[in-house]
Amino acid sequence: MKKRKWPEAWHEVSPGCVVFAPANAREYHTGSWKAQRPIWDDSKCIQCGVCYIFCPEGCITQNEDKTFRADLDYCKGCGICAHECWPGAITMIEEG
Amino acid sequence: MAKRVGMEVAIAAAEAVGMCNIDMAAVYPITPQSHIAEHLSEIVADGRIDAEFVTVESEHSAISCVTGASATGARVYTATSSQGLMLMHEILPIVSAMRLPVVMGIANRAVSGPLNILNDHSDIMPQRDNGWIVIFSENGQEAVDLTIQSFKIAEHPDVMLPCCVNIDGFQLTHMVEPIEFPDQKQVNKFLPPRKPYATLHPDKPASMGTFAMSDIFHEVMKAKDEALKDSKKTILKVWAEWEKMFGRRYRPVETYLADDADVLLLTMGSMGETAEIAINELREKGVAAGLVKIRLWRPFPFDELKQAVKKAGILVVTDRAVSFGGPGGPVAGEVKAALYDEKKRPLIYNQIIGLGGRDMAVSDFVKMVEDAVKAGAKGITKDYEFYGVRG
Numbered sequence: 001m002k003k004r005k006w007p008e009a010w011h012e013v014s015p016g017c018v019v020f021a022p023a024n025a026r027e028y029h030t031g032s033w034k035a036q037r038p039i040w041d042d043s044k045c046i047q048c049g050v051c052y053i054f055c056p057e058g059c060i061t062q063n064e065d066k067t068f069r070a071d072l073d074y075c076k077g078c079g080i081c082a083h084e085c086w087p088g089a090i091t092m093i094e095e096g
Numbered sequence: 097m098a099k100r101v102g103m104e105v106a107i108a109a110a111e112a113v114g115m116c117n118i119d120m121a122a123v124y125p126i127t128p129q130s131h132i133a134e135h136l137s138e139i140v141a142d143g144r145i146d147a148e149f150v151t152v153e154s155e156h157s158a159i160s161c162v163t164g165a166s167a168t169g170a171r172v173y174t175a176t177s178s179q180g181l182m183l184m185h186e187i188l189p190i191v192s193a194m195r196l197p198v199v200m201g202i203a204n205r206a207v208s209g210p211l212n213i214l215n216d217h218s219d220i221m222p223q224r225d226n227g228w229i230v231i232f233s234e235n236g237q238e239a240v241d242l243t244i245q246s247f248k249i250a251e252h253p254d255v256m257l258p259c260c261v262n263i264d265g266f267q268l269t270h271m272v273e274p275i276e277f278p279d280q281k282q283v284n285k286f287l288p289p290r291k292p293y294a295t296l297h298p299d300k301p302a303s304m305g306t307f308a309m310s311d312i313f314h315e316v317m318k319a320k321d322e323a324l325k326d327s328k329k330t331i332l333k334v335w336a337e338w339e340k341m342f343g344r345r346y347r348p349v350e351t352y353l354a355d356d357a358d359v360l361l362l363t364m365g366s367m368g369e370t371a372e373i374a375i376n377e378l379r380e381k382g383v384a385a386g387l388v389k390i391r392l393w394r395p396f397p398f399d400e401l402k403q404a405v406k407k408a409g410i411l412v413v414t415d416r417a418v419s420f421g422g423p424g425g426p427v428a429g430e431v432k433a434a435l436y437d438e439k440k441r442p443l444i445y446n447q448i449i450g451l452g453g454r455d456m457a458v459s460d461f462v463k464m465v466e467d468a469v470k471a472g473a474k475g476i477t478k479d480y481e482f483y484g485v486r487g
Contacts, residue, residue, distance in 0.1 A: 007312065007315065008315075009315065010314075010315040010316075010318035010319045010322070011319065011322075012315075013312070013315055013316050013319040015195045015256055015293055015323070016193065016194045016195035016196070016256070016293070016294070016304060017193070017194075017304075017306045017308060017316060018194075018195075018293070018294045018302050018303065018304055018306075019302065019303040019306055020294070020300070020301070020302050022301040022303075
């Protein structure tokens, strides 16, 4: 049986919603809230890292090939990276 | 051996807490609860019990403080009245959601405004939907017994919910009554140390007061509702155990001469005793009157109430609070809702009585019943009346 991350039915809820597994917040993918996602045009990116600095979720990282990407499990689609990216390398597109 | 003493009820309630092996209390004094706060702090300061008494700066802090302490696994107590309870309101549903067995005494007092320190139930009624077990005491003995029982009920592994004991301000808190204190050894046997479901200890990490969005919140609320409804089984068991050990019986709905009554009065809290005398007088006059007293307000005792009123033709429900612009007093509203599906149900009069300490004499209860019997169905011209209001 596939292990579930949290209860499905009301009677599976632990009393008081007490969570005994430490540091499990990472299992909650807040990226599911987003309505838009950032797309990088690597030809315009000058690798300044402004997107990495401004991301309020801390979910943007630089890859080995120097390009930047957001971890979509945690990106809420706020668009701050696209707003701050002065070379205009980031575009927000609708989740579909 | 149990001992019988004459004692002010607020002092007695604090003495009862002192018998419960509490670890800490945080109580902010407010009239008419102050003597509970003062006396409990004395019990701690005199070293009679090994507990902390935290002198908080407000009722919001008092309830927050005992909530945090309860989360660590401590047995805790707080008490308040009126505006203090209103200030606690923000925290009350969190305590029940976290399933923490906080026990609270409420010395019932009218809420402002206008400012009034005397007794009615307008403080507890707005707190109805917080997920707490809500119990009413009728006299000092019950205030003592229910306080001790509340720890056992609240902490039971099948319950794990906060519990409040309502003690009418002044009418009870400031009366000197004969009270039988149970033997400490017997109380220790009845109420062993708390075994918490979870504690805040680094050896066994736990997150409490967690976050729940729309994907799970609905299920969490259903679980909380089921927990509160289910607590009645344990409440009944604890009351049965209390009766066996200490000889005094507690039921969710108490009745007095109700079995063969054509007309019933319904009260909650201290006015039940005055109403009993009124029932005696009515019986002497040949009126087949009886009394129904709701002790357990949450979880609401639907079955017991239906059973208690099923033979009566008229039910006079008294309320000590107003639901302004609503269908009547909060008690009558719930009683009517509980009886809606019954094939045979009594005519219901709703009298709002005794607001802000307005005295209710035996003769007032006699008059309410006699007027209802005289008028029958034709007498119910309004959903509710303010009994004895001038003008």
